[in-house]
Amino acid sequence: MNEEATRRRATVHDVAKAAGVSLATVDRVLNGRSGVRAATAEKVEEAIVRLGFSRDLNASLMARARDLKVVFFIPDGSNEFMDSLAEAVARRSMPALSDRMHLSTRRIRALDAGSLAAGLDALDPRDCDCAVIVTSEEPEILAAVDSATRRGIAVMTLVSDLPGSARKHFIGVDNVAAGRTAASLLGRFLPQGGKVAVIAGSLHLRDHLDRLDGFREVLARDFPALHLVGPLEGHDERVETQALVAKLLSDYPDLSGIYNLGAGNMGLVAALEAVGNKISPRVIAHELSAPTRAGLMSGAIDVVLDQNPDGEIREAITAARALALGAGRHIATDPIEIGIFLRDNLR
Amino acid sequence: MNEEATRRRATVHDVAKAAGVSLATVDRVLNGRSGVRAATAEKVEEAIVRLGFSRDLNASLMARARDLKVVFFIPDGSNEFMDSLAEAVARRSMPALSDRMHLSTRRIRALDAGSLAAGLDALDPRDCDCAVIVTSEEPEILAAVDSATRRGIAVMTLVSDLPGSARKHFIGVDNVAAGRTAASLLGRFLPQGGKVAVIAGSLHLRDHLDRLDGFREVLARDFPALHLVGPLEGHDERVETQALVAKLLSDYPDLSGIYNLGAGNMGLVAALEAVGNKISPRVIAHELSAPTRAGLMSGAIDVVLDQNPDGEIREAITAARALALGAGRHIATDPIEIGIFLRDNLR
DNA sequence: TCAGAATTGAGGTACGTGCCTCATGACTTT
DNA sequence: AAAGTCATGAGGCACGTACCTCAATTCTGA
Known part of the structure; x- marks a missing residue:
């Protein structure tokens, strides 16, 4: 038997x-x-x-002479989160090598569609089996993605999707849900109601708009006692955001809450700490990084919503492997969860 | 060049x-x-x-005739979270097979040390390269772990660690931090202070005690206006927990918050919904499951802290692979994060 | 009908490791 | 010194796929 x-x-x-x-x-x-x-x-x-x-991916990779090559295109400069992504790639490079995968990163000018499109166009299929891009929606990039796909390079979007393109997969969070979560938390933090300011990086960024939509939706539905101030634009810049928040705090001494759905958190924290305990609204920001960590520890920030760059890169690598070797069918990856961090569960 | x-x-x-x-x-x-x-x-x-x-793990696995066999020992019956773990294993079984890993699950009587020890002792090294166990601290099990290790079976602990044993790795969250997070959230939800009840499954469970410690620590340090009621024991049982919460709500009509750090959430939600809107404390529970989801959606529960069973199983499989094939050195895995869920970021 | 092209088959080597057998040499015991 | 044990070397086959060559067959068109 x-x-x-x-x-x-x-x-x-x-x-x-x-x-x-x-x-x-x-x-x-x-x-x-x-x-x-x-x-x-x-x-x-x-x-x-x-x-x-x-097909047995392991045997397949072993039989090929060369490693599987994955190139990450990550925006440069604009905000700390992109650095986290690049660092996550770097952290995975060595271990990935022992899985016969060769990871490399190219930093490109943030929001510079031409630069990313040129980078994609310059890719030689022999040097790159899969390209992973963080991008905004631009026709120029859409064309470059389709062209790369035709040349035999699998393209994957990260953080922000590119619907309508030939991209094979998308890895990222649900930003509308993130915005809803922020509203839901602020609403519970402020049972007596009050004014809540919203700061975006730019209203031309898809993920920022999604967050704003979700935030507004829940505020209107569940917390009519909360009144929105803004949205204001800080352009993901430290100095600009700091000035913006400082003005906000002086214009609205009774401000109850702030939701910064973009970057520029260093400026946000600096402005908050400048006024000390005199005004201390409940504050929610995005992405764990040095400034938001500091803000959590000092009490300037109450909650940070995070999209877990390490998890995103892990799933991107898994998907890239399956994509580059698999017959090109649909790929399944673990969903990326929105992490909620307070000073007490900082990782 | x-x-x-x-x-x-x-x-x-x-x-x-x-x-x-x-x-x-x-x-x-x-x-x-x-x-x-x-x-x-x-x-x-x-x-x-x-x-x-x-050693090249892929080539190694390919060269061996048989697959890598991993056996998960998961407690039966006591609470829904254990079912989630078992389901997560089942979900990974097929994909794992294409990585030459054969996963199987054995459900054992919860808190029955003898049964788990017997299961470990009966393992044949030819049928099992790695055993993953969810256990409480018992000398009997410690001995069984050491014996299995001597027979060449790598043993790993999941959810709850077994310090002092020969287990090669532990996968799980920091439960003290989880308790701290619960207190931190409740404190922010209840700026006016009030009474907060704590319900545990059993004060003999290590993870429950850890959560309680963390909760108390932050309450005492940061929220002196909150007063603890309990801890009470619901034994992770639906009926018992329901009776407990019902009595709690009638004894303390002014109750501001409830922290259920164990299971029995179906009873918790039933008792809360029975009193309707007359009394509606802020409620925090553990582990996403059918009853806690329902509670979040109905508003009976405000926040659920979750240890992401799928992530734990994913990391367990990765670690098992490395353990069973690697030279037995130290294994590194991604940390398991404590997920915080509101109705707005349900996954 | 026949040249030329397109399609298919047969079989080899390689990837890196596990596992096996057999032979050789060195060292130990009586 | 003979017999035995232990340590090591040499080599081969296997895992499942990629990629190559060369021949054999079928199809196409004039």
């Missing part, structure tokens, strides 16, 4: 036998090589489906 | 050459086979360190 008779996974040999063709033909179909008649390819595809065959 | 001269990773062949021994000897050392003089083994070890060699 041997119940561990779990059958072997199907191999290319099994597929060849089942399709009634040779191993070489199966190989041609699997790797998109030319010289196979449509009818024959059909037989092979059918056998693949029938046997539930899926 | 070819700058991609990243040198190959060292292989067993390189190690053999560097140590001046044959491949067979390197293999004997690497896989702990007998028949190698101490002096010779030393030479090999030295070469391994010098070359920074680390």
Whole structure:
């Protein structure tokens, strides 16, 4: 009574036998090589489906001479979160190497569509199996993504999606839900109601707009006692945000809460600490970084919503591996959760 | 000017050459086979360190005939969270198979040390490369862990650690921090102060005690206006917890908050919904599950702290792979974060 | 019908490791 | 010194896939 008779996974040999063709033909179909008649390819595809065959990624990678190459395009300069992403990639580089994956990072000018598009266009399929991009929605980039895809480079979006493009996968959080969460927390923090200011980086950024939408929705629905001030734009800049918050605090001495849904947190904290305990609104910001950590510890910031860059990079790598080797079908990854951090659960 | 001269990773062949021994000897050392003089083994070890060699897990797994077998021992019945863990294992089973890992689950009587110890003792090293256990601290289990380790089975603890044992790794959250977070949130929810009740499953469970400690610490330090009622014990039971909460609400009509740090959430929600809007304290519970989700949606529960069973299982599998194949050195895994969920960021 | 092109088959080597056998040499015991 | 034990080397096969070559077959068009 041997119940561990779990059958072997199907191999290319099994597929060849089942399709009634040779191993070489199966190989041609699997790797998109030319010289196979449509009818024959059909037989092979059918056998693949029938046997539930899926290529063994480990064996596949071992058989290829070169490593799997993944290039991350990450915006430069604008805010600390992007640095966290780059650092997360760097942290994974060594361990990934032992999985035969070679990660590299290119920092590009933030919000400079031309620079990212040029970077994508310059990619040689032999030097890059998969490109991971953090981008805003621009026709220029959409075209570059489609072109790269045609050249055989799998493109994946990170943090912010690019709907309508040929990108194979998206990794990121639900920013509308993030905005709703911020409103929900502020509402509970301020049972007596009051004025709540919202600061965005730019109202031209998709993720910032999403957060604003979610925030407004919950405020209107659940907390009519809270009144919105803004949204104001700090352009994700330290100095500009600091001036903005300072003015806010002097204009509204009775301000109950602040939601900074963009970057520029160093300025936010500086402005808050400048007024000391005289005015201390409940404050919610985005992304764990040095300034937001400091703000949490000093009490200037109450809650930080975080999209866990390490988790995003981990899932991006997993997806890249599956994408570059898999037949290009749909890829499933673990969802990225919105982390909520107070001073007491800082990681 | 070819700058991609990243040198190959060292292989067993390189190690053999560097140590001046044959491949067979390197293999004997690497896989702990007998028949190698101490002096010779030393030479090999030295070469391994010098070359920074680390075994290619994929090739290694491919070369072995059998899959890597991981057995999860998960308590049965007591609370919904354990079911989530089991489901997470089930969800990973298929994908893991394509990584040559065979996962299986054994449900054991909750808090029955004898049953878990017997299960561990019965493990045959040929049927199990790594055992993952969820357990309380008992001498009996400690002995069983050490025995299994001697037989060549790597043991890992999940959710709750077993210090002093031969377990190779622990996956779980910081429960003291979880308790601190609960207090910090309740404190912010209740700026006017008031009475806060704490319900535990049992004061004999290590993780529950840790949460209680963290909760008390922050309450005492930061929120002197909040007064603790309890802790009470609901034994992670639906009916018992429901009766407990009902009595609590009638005894303390002015109750401001409830922190349920154990299970039995179905009873908690039922008791809260029974009194309707007449009394509606701020409520924090643990672990996302059907009852806590329902509670969040209905407004009976404000916040749920969650330890992300899927993430824990993911990390456990990664660690098991490294443990069972690696030389048994220290394993690094991503930390498990404490998730904070409101109705607005339910995943 | 026959040249030329397109398609398919057969079989090899390689990737890095595990695991096996057999032979050789060195060292120990009686 | 003979017999035995232990340590080591040499080499091969296997895992599942990629990628290559060369021949054999089928198809196409004039």
